[in-house]
Amino acid sequence: MYTSATFSTSTLLFLSKVLITSALFAISAHTIAYDRITGEPFASRSEVIAQNGMVATSQPLATQVALDVLKQGGNAIDAAIAANAMLGLVEPTGCGIGGDLFAIVWDAKTKRLHGLNASGRSPKSLTMDYFKEQRLEKIPAFGALPVSVPGAVDGWFMLNERFGSKSMQELLSPAIAYARNGFPVSELIAYYFERNQARIGEYPGFNETFTINGKTPRKGQIFKNPNLATTYEKIATGGRDAFYKGDIARTIGAFMKSQGGFLSYDDMASHTSNWxxxxxxxxxxxxxxxxxxxxxxxxxxxxxxxxxxxxxxxxxxxxxxxxxxxxxxxxxxxxxxxxxxxxxxxxxxxxxxxxxxxxxxxxxxxxxxxxxxxxxxxxxxxxxxIYLTVADKDGNMVSLIQSNYRGMGSGMIPTDLGFVLQNRGEMFALDENHFNSYAPGKRPFHxxxxxxxxxxxxxxxxxxxxxxxxxxxxxxxxxxxxxxxxxxxxxxxxxxxxxxxxxxxxxxxxxxxxxxxxxxxxxxxxxxxxxxxxxxxxxxxxxxxxxxxxxxxxxxxxxxxxxxxxxxxxxxxxx
CATH class of the missing domain: 3.60.20.40 (Gamma-glutamyltranspeptidase, small (S) subunit)
Known part of the structure; x- marks a missing residue:
């Protein structure tokens, strides 16, 4: 065994420098595994390059679903809808059919851009007087009050009817299959599942819909959402009215009423999106x-x-x-x-x-x-x-973004439907003189x-x-x-x-x-x-x-x- 007396002062100083240098090298090596030989050193990889079509989404399974649609003859708009439906399943911590949607489409035929605003409006029966009576200075982030009409599904059908080439049954079928058979949860989504449980896990339906035996799914664990599969099937076969005027809308209205909310069947049935x-x-x-x-x-x-x-x-x-x-x-x-x-x-x-x-x-x-x-x-x-973008062999391109707001939204999970309603209404101001002041039937700032x-x-x-x-x-x-x-x-x-x-x-x-x-x-x-x-x-x-x-x-x-x-x-x- 060596002791400090064994070495001279100069030797100890030399060894100290070696140890410090080694530690710094170890830290550096841990931080940067290797140097790129092309491009900027901070880049994670080179660009993906292809001729016939391209998809970029925030989850690989959704990317692959969209790519399959392109390979099967679908266009960019078809693939974007299929990817968004898939993301509502595999990334419910950021999006889903309880939220809103915006898109910009480059149409190769007309050679121009088209914009879609598929955001929903506030409940018509909820007025500013209610907030005054409750002495609220701000709309709460969670619960029934910040819920506005979910516009995403109408957005899908608007896109499909104007630009799509495949049926909604075809486009939703991959997400339906994954919802029934299950998929392995990715690392970041597992993290956000856990965080969202701390926020909204107390609300009815969360544990039944988004946990496995009361715990949010961990990385790599197979997760299923059969209720969402059933909801998607109703939308695929019954069209947009199945969501806004059928049993789904009635379920949403009844659930919101049971939670002291204001979003109603009539609010759902009267929803429109805009080009x-x-x-x-x-x-x-x-x-x-x-x-x-x-x-x-x-x-x-x-x-x-x-x-x-x-x-x-x-x-x-x-x-x-x-x-x-x-x-x-x-x-x-x-x-x-x-x-x-x-x-x-x-x-x-x-x-x-x-x-x-x-x-x-x-x-x-x-x-x-x-x-x-x-x-x-x-x-x-x-x-x-979530944000996704798709391009196809004919030159069509789609820029699409869709969200629940605040991760998984309001915490309001309508009975047995498999998704959370957004809390976008939180963004309204309760100052009557403000441009974004709350009013019935109004779209909030997005x-x-x-x-x-x-x-x-x-x-x-x-x-x-x-x-x-x-x-x-x-x-x-x-x-x-x-x-x-x-x-x-x-x-x-x-x-x-x-x-x-x-x-x-x-x-x-x-x-x-x-x-x-x-x-x-x-x-x-x-x-x-x-x-x-x-x-x-x-x-x-x-x-x-x-x-x-x-x-x-x-x-x-x-x-x-x-x-x-x-x-x-x-x-x-x-x-």
């Missing part, structure tokens, strides 16, 4: 398309309009200069988001003005390049989710947004990033990563992200504290220190940076590029 025109702004030669409110998509356009006024390409991405510029642009956009974004059927929303270049120049003057802003007003005008890029009137890219209020920020970052920093489709999603939180929510239009910045681990300590010197607050968060899927088309060769990042269980695949 809408996407809106765009050009960023350095690329037309970026979003859907107008009641969603938050135009916030991404507002951020990009301000960023275009700066030499972003000349900045280092890992620098306080870039992060500060991005965050200040985001703050400006989100103040307008908090004030103006709401149901356009109840408000005259100045969309053209908000996404105009002139307004961006006006707002940019409020940014101090050396100091974080603490208080901003919205401009004054005179006048947890966070879920699909995106699309065209160039020279040709489709280029269908993409989205899941994650509540993070989405416009991440849409803008994906575009900046590709256009200003020269990243490819996969690298743009894998690159470390910036998240600014704590500014205005839809209930108000004043930001009083400047919020805080969260940076993923790829940003240096130097950047963090310099941001703090500029007055920014830095706060580490885990798992809040969204989930990205994307497909890009090379219009000369017809080749598709697909990407799905490592923050989720997702997969991009083509053939």
């Amino acid at each position: 809408i025109d996407p809106v765009s702004s050009n960023y350095r030669g690329y037309d970026v398309w979003e859907l107008p409110p009641n969603g938050q998509g135009i916030a991404a356009l507002q951020i990009l309009n301000v960023l275009e006024l700066y030499d972003i390409e000349g900045m280092e991405r890992d620098s306080a200069e870039f992060v500060h510029t991005f965050v200040e642009a985001k703050k400006l956009a989100f103040e307008d988001r908090a004030k103006y974004y709401a149901d356009p059927e109840f408000n005259e929303i100045p969309v053209d003005w908000l996404i105009s270049k002139g307004y961006a120049k006006q707002r940019q003057k409020l940014i101090n390049p050396y100091k974080a802003s603490r208080r901003l007003d919205a401009g004054k005008n005179d006048g947890d989710t 966070t879920i947004i699909p995106a699309f890029i065209t160039r020279n009137n040709q489709p280029m890219m269908s993409f989205g990033v899941m994650g509540g209020g993070t989405q416009p920020q991440m849409h803008a970052q994906i575009i900046v990563n590709m256009i200003d920093f020269g990243m490819n489709l996969q690298e743009a999603g894998d690159a470390p992200r910036i998240l600014h939180s704590g500014s205005s929510q839809p209930e108000g239009d004043i930001m009083t504290d400047g919020g805080y910045i969260s940076l993923e681990s790829g940003f240096s300590q130097k950047t963090r220190r310099e941001l703090m010197k500029m007055g920014h607050s830095i706060r580490d968060v885990n798992g809040a940076f969204g989930g990205y899927q994307a497909i890009m088309r090379d219009n000369k060769s017809g080749v598709y590029y697909g990407a799905s990042e490592t923050r989720k269980d997702g997969q991009a695949a083509g053939y």
Whole structure:
């Protein structure tokens, strides 16, 4: 046995250095298993490339279902519906037919974009007076009160009737089979199942529907949802009316009444979705398309309009200069988001003005390049989710996003139907003077947004990033990563992200504290220190940076590029 007396001081110092170096090497080796020989070192993999079709979803089984539909002659719209139905089974922690849906479709025949708003409205029998009587200052996150009409199923049928080539029976059959026979739960979904049980496990039907012997399914465990299979079968054979005017709607109405809720059969039966025109702004030669409110998509356009006024390409991405510029642009956009974004059927929303270049120049003057802003007003005008994308051999492309809100939604699980109703109504404000104030039969402010890029009137890219209020920020970052920093489709999603939180929510239009910045681990300590010197607050968060899927088309060769990042269980695949 050796003791410290055995070695000289110089030898001990040498050994200490060796041990420290070895420890650091071990940490480094544990953090980075290998160096990539092409592309950016932070990229998780290269892009997926294929000629005939491409699918990117947040769950591999859903990707494979959609790919099968394409191989069997279905088009991109068919495959997207099949994937969404599958995700409602395998990823109920983020989506399902109890929620809403938005989509942007590039139709190869008409060579134009079409937008779909399949979000539901508030119960007609619930009025602002009820909230006053209950002395509520905010709509609760869970339970019966935040439930609005689920619009996703109507969205499927709207898409299918206009663009689809296969029957709904064919498109829902894979998810029905998996629901009856079971599927192995993936790692991230197992984690979110457990978290959601802590939130809504007390509500009727949760344990019966989403647990195995009272415990949420663990990674790799086979999970079945026979009630959802039965519900899907009724929808497949009975059409959209089976959901909105048949036994399913009656079950929902009766259950909600038993829970003290207001959503009724009549609310379900009167639901309609709307085809809408996407809106765009050009960023350095690329037309970026979003859907107008009641969603938050135009916030991404507002951020990009301000960023275009700066030499972003000349900045280092890992620098306080870039992060500060991005965050200040985001703050400006989100103040307008908090004030103006709401149901356009109840408000005259100045969309053209908000996404105009002139307004961006006006707002940019409020940014101090050396100091974080603490208080901003919205401009004054005179006048947890899944994302998937599919492309087919004919050039059709779909950008689709669907959500329960807050993971598994309200906790309201209608008797024996196999899904949770959304809690999107929580987003309403209880200030009667606010654009997004609660009213019967009104659509709430929405966070879920699909995106699309065209160039020279040709489709280029269908993409989205899941994650509540993070989405416009991440849409803008994906575009900046590709256009200003020269990243490819996969690298743009894998690159470390910036998240600014704590500014205005839809209930108000004043930001009083400047919020805080969260940076993923790829940003240096130097950047963090310099941001703090500029007055920014830095706060580490885990798992809040969204989930990205994307497909890009090379219009000369017809080749598709697909990407799905490592923050989720997702997969991009083509053939």
